[in-house]
Amino acid sequence: MEKLKFGKSSGFFDTFERRPGAIKKNMHYCPGCGHGILHKLLAEALEEMDIQDQTVLIAPVGCSVFTYYYFDCGGISVPHGRAPAVGSGIARANPDSFVISYQGDGDLGAIGFNNFIQAANRGENMTVLFVNNAIYGMTGGQMAPTTLPGQKTMTSPQGRDPLTEGYPLKVCETVAALDSPVYVERCALTSYKNIMQAKKALRKGLENLKNRKGFSLIEFLSGCPINLKMTTDEADHFIEERMMKYFPIGKFKDIADDRPAISKHLGIFEPAAVKRILYPNRQSSSKSKDFRNKSEIFTKERRIKCAGFGGQGILSLGMMIANMARLRNFNVTWLPSYGPEMRGGTANCSVVLSRDDVGSPIVDKDTNLLIAMNQPSMDKFLPELKKNGVLLYDSSSIEVPNCSEDKKVFGINAAEIAEDLGDHRVANSVILGALSFILRDYFLEGDDKADFDKTFEEAIIDCFANKKGIVDLNLKAFYKGKAAVETCF
Numbered sequence: 001m002e003k004l005k006f007g008k009s010s011g012f013f014d015t016f017e018r019r020p021g022a023i024k025k026n027m028h029y030c031p032g033c034g035h036g037i038l039h040k041l042l043a044e045a046l047e048e049m050d051i052q053d054q055t056v057l058i059a060p061v062g063c064s065v066f067t068y069y070y071f072d073c074g075g076i077s078v079p080h081g082r083a084p085a086v087g088s089g090i091a092r093a094n095p096d097s098f099v100i101s102y103q104g105d106g107d108l109g110a111i112g113f114n115n116f117i118q119a120a121n122r123g124e125n126m127t128v129l130f131v132n133n134a135i136y137g138m139t140g141g142q143m144a145p146t147t148l149p150g151q152k153t154m155t156s157p158q159g160r161d162p163l164t165e166g167y168p169l170k171v172c173e174t175v176a177a178l179d180s181p182v183y184v185e186r187c188a189l190t191s192y193k194n195i196m197q198a199k200k201a202l203r204k205g206l207e208n209l210k211n212r213k214g215f216s217l218i219e220f221l222s223g224c225p226i227n228l229k230m231t232t233d234e235a236d237h238f239i240e241e242r243m244m245k246y247f248p249i250g251k252f253k254d255i256a257d258d259r260p261a262i263s264k265h266l267g268i269f270e271p272a273a274v275k276r277i278l279y280p281n282r283q284s285s286s287k288s289k290d291f292r293n294k295s296e297i298f299t300k301e302r303r304i305k306c307a308g309f310g311g312q313g314i315l316s317l318g319m320m321i322a323n324m325a326r327l328r329n330f331n332v333t334w335l336p337s338y339g340p341e342m343r344g345g346t347a348n349c350s351v352v353l354s355r356d357d358v359g360s361p362i363v364d365k366d367t368n369l370l371i372a373m374n375q376p377s378m379d380k381f382l383p384e385l386k387k388n389g390v391l392l393y394d395s396s397s398i399e400v401p402n403c404s405e406d407k408k409v410f411g412i413n414a415a416e417i418a419e420d421l422g423d424h425r426v427a428n429s430v431i432l433g434a435l436s437f438i439l440r441d442y443f444l445e446g447d448d449k450a451d452f453d454k455t456f457e458e459a460i461i462d463c464f465a466n467k468k469g470i471v472d473l474n475l476k477a478f479y480k481g482k483a484a485v486e487t488c489f
């Protein structure tokens with residue numbers, strides 16, 4: 001008899017501090033969502049098998065993208081469909097780790113199918129947890145590779161027509177036909193009996209990881225009541241009466257006991273060469289390693305957020321600022337955010353520079369400098385600007401912000417200046433020019449005033465080192481930006 005548990009498993013964090021906003025105790029899943037049930041099973045298994053410290057849980061895009069909010073184990077978020085590729089790297093570079101790839105049907109069956117099937121065929125030491133809810137949940141209910149014939153979705157309003165869209169992808173059946181995988185089972189997250197079977201299958205998949213048996217796949221037929229426009233009971237009924245007919249539950253393959261523990265060849269691994277490629281030593285040409293800018297402003301950690309639309313060069317803008325800091329011997333982090341949740345919206349990056357170690361690369365409150373290049377970014381990030389913080393924005397497209405007196409606010413028509421220079425993509429360098437002027441006039445002291453123009457120039461040249469053709473245009477944009485802001489203030 002299974003022991004009933006009411007407490008929260010220590011496979012989860014006590015409170016979900018990584019979750020933004022005020023709610024720190026509950027998950028973000030809708031009522032009746034299969035992800036919530038599977039999360040509970042997984043957290044309990046991690047705790048009971050005592051494998052939290054070695055487990056790396058990889059979550060790509062989909063409703064389960066935020067697993068790192070919840071599980072107290074290693075976690076990596078990866079681009080859509082790429083978990084089996086990243087997992088292969090981890091499993092090979094660190095064979096002591098237990099790699100779990102947690103994927104939805106859109107992620108695994110559509111954009112990521114080749115990554116998935118190749119990892120299965122190579123027999124990587126990983127266990128894939130495949131949540132099949134027959135729909136793209138996160139994006140609002142589009143047809144997935146596993147959507148049933150006749151099933152209505154946003155993108156199949158007349159019902160999936162197999163003659164046009166093909167038949168649903170039978171993932172377990174396909175993987176079971178390969179030689180490498182050792183364990184393949186399909187379960188359903190519906191009745192108590194089915195959930196207990198899912199629990200057993202999950203344990204088996206994790207045991208296989210522990211024993212290095214290679215590739216295991218467990219599929220979980222799962223409810224997405226909100227997108228199916230059903231109650232939770234109706235969604236369970238849909239799984240049991242319709243999905244299970246097409247996707248029968250049961251074990252498709254279990255040959256783990258007959259397989260020896262695998263040991264993959266590591267290949268030639270030269271840590272020094274990897275370091276050289278990833279972190280080329282680009283020391284400042286004009287300053288020694290001991291050089292320190294003396295201005296007061298640099299005595300504290302500085303937290304910068306650059307934000308705008310994708311395609312506006314936001315990430316390069318942050319990179320240029322980070323480079324500038326590196327060239328003057330600051331410790332610096334640059335963290336891009338592409339917004340996995342949806343297309344469009346804001347792209348942003350966080351830059352933190354400090355003379356001491358940087359504690360966290362995330363800038364989500366207490367921003368010292370906000371550079372906003374579109375209205376949504378301004379609306380979203382202005383509340384995070386600290387007292388006495390500096391706001392620099394592109395006045396070509398953003399309304400004059402309504403912010404408290406304690407902020408220093410600078411607007412520059414960066415997009416228009418960039419257009420006049422013949423390339424809208426250099427608006428980021430125009431902004432950088434404005435920033436250089438603002439720093440020099442308001443925050444730098446003594447020799448630093450002259451040094452900083454030089455630093456910005458070096459940073460631009462460094463940033464575009466591989467695209468020499470556009471260095472001159474960006475330098476021109478930089479000086480235009482500087483001149484423009486000089487005449488305004």
Ligand SMILES: Cc1ncc(C[n+]2csc(CCOP(=O)(O)OP(=O)(O)O)c2C)c(N)n1
Pocket residue numbers: 061062063064080103104105106107108111131133135136137138139144340341342343
């Ligand atoms: C490269 C890329 N393409 C498309 C998207 C949009 N997108 C986000 S989630 C998703 C589908 C997720 O469906 P599924 O894997 O079934 O997960 P579920 O939310 O149903 O659990 C898509 C297409 C994206 N974020 N990135």
Ligand code: SF4
Pocket residue numbers: 028029030031032033034035063133137138223224225226227
């Ligand atoms: S949209 Fe569907 S898959 Fe996503 S959390 Fe809600 S029920 Fe779960």
Ligand SMILES: [Mg+2]
Pocket residue numbers: 104105106131132133134135136137144
């Ligand atoms: Mg799905």
